[in-house]
Amino acid sequence: MYRILVSDSMSADGLQPLLAAENVEVVQKKASEAAEELHTFHALLVRSATKVTDELIAKMPSLKIIARAGVGIDNIDLDAATKHGVVVINAPDGNTISTAEHTFAMMTSLLRHIPQANVSVKSNEWNRTAFVGTELYGKTLGIVGLGRIGTEIAKRAQAFGVNVLVFDPFLTRDRAAKISVKNASLDELLEQADIITVHTPLTKETKGLIGAKSLPKTKKGVYLLNCARGGIIDEEALIPFLENGHIAGVALDVFETEPPVDHPLLAFDNVIATPHLGASTKEAQLNVAAQVAQDVLHFLDGKMVTTSVNLPTLTKEVFEKIQPFYKLAKKMGNVISQCMKEPVNDISIKYEGSVAELETSFITKSMIAGFLTPRVASNVNEVNAGMIAKERGISFSEKNTSNQSGYENCITVTIHGDQTTFEIKGTHIPHYGERIVGINSFNIDFYPSGHLIYIQHTDKPGVIGRVGRILGDHEVNIATMQVGRKNAGGEAIMMLSFDRSLDDALLTTLSEIDDIVSIRAIEL
Ligand SMILES: NC(=O)c1ccc[n+]([C@@H]2O[C@H](COP(=O)([O-])OP(=O)(O)OC[C@H]3O[C@@H](n4cnc5c(N)ncnc54)[C@H](O)[C@@H]3O)[C@@H](O)[C@H]2O)c1
């Protein structure tokens, strides 16, 4: 049974797949009111109100996934989630149209003074001269950030006969041409636009993008809108430009601190505001809740999610193709980690044949997670494996080649310690399964599963017999046994599997057999 905490208000219809699922219990209450049971939840669903901090995540040790029913993930400590191995997903396009429409509503309201006129009429006034507005037609709209929402605004503006100028450093000429917008530098946009609207994420680069330095470059009488994230337009910097009449009006749906308390901007008649309503429509809320509900169910069912923020995004088809390899790679990492119990500085992974054409970065993370699992106390998975390896000073790299070395697909993992290097090779054979086919250039063939021991020995008559006799004397049944050697009488290896794990005393007895060089127990 999975327990899911829905900590912000969400569409009940959208959550239906979760509410109807048999193996799921949904609790709808704020995280701050669920202190006693935080440790029991496997999934956390939020909008922008719940602050998902490191502290909150640490109190949720069963947590596997955080789902943001919306776009912005600034309320989620992504590094902390990643560190704890928690997948973060969002619903990137479910509220695009609603936010674009809200921005447009704000723009027309701003230019036609609708909020102010509404208040005036409701105060029994009939003042037709105080609210003379400005037409959109023929004006130049500057859009900063032509992503999902910016694009929808551009289309709507064009229908209103507005010229659209765009500043987006990641926008290609082809895409600009396709949407029939003019690509501009930020300065060109500032100088030419009658109205400027921002639709970027809040990042180091976009924080204060419209601020004390850029505002003097804007046209006198400019209108500004921020329906993206508080801080992209520097709120404090607006004040002198509103006071001296340079700015004709400002529309804000978002604030640097929400809710804004006694905010000086709200004292200006020509500043209009809404309480972060961009995504607040029935349709958008249904879309985002349904999207994350479905994704969370998939995830808990062991399937891949398509909108992860801290994992490579894989389609269902791609995920199905890589699944056998990431399972194999995880086991290979685990086996090699237990075979070479030494500090490791570097891990390299080579993909050969058909596997080399897949999304191997995910497979590599899986191998690193398998490698780290026997070595770290915390839960390690594909999400946090890279970060934990880095923290431990372990570098990793991957190499892909379409050449085949005897197998249709082959993965080779090599680990480098201070003194030693260890290598294993694995392959996946359709309808047969995963096989380890090489250890330190010995050819071998075994199924990596269950209780195993790996023995390095000298290839001499009687060694295998003595191992078998001691195990038999201890009533240990050998399930499978594989041997490998390079030259007669030289170095050799054995890999044995059992129905139960062997105790330390028995391993010590085995290690005392003459000609056994080393022995390692491997638990998978
Ligand atoms: N008010 C609301 O309720 C609401 C609702 C949904 C989204 N949002 C916010 O709206 C914003 C846009 O959302 P989206 O879904 O369109 O995102 P998106 O990722 O589709 O688009 C963002 C665009 O910004 C561009 N960009 C990034 N850095 C830039 C920079 N330094 N200068 C100029 N452009 C830059 C990117 O190239 C991209 O095209 C986000 O901040 C999101 O959180 C607000």
Ligand SMILES: O=C(O)[C@H](O)COP(=O)(O)O
């Ligand atoms: O990033 C978003 O999706 C919007 O800001 C909407 O936030 P909300 O879900 O809290 O309305």
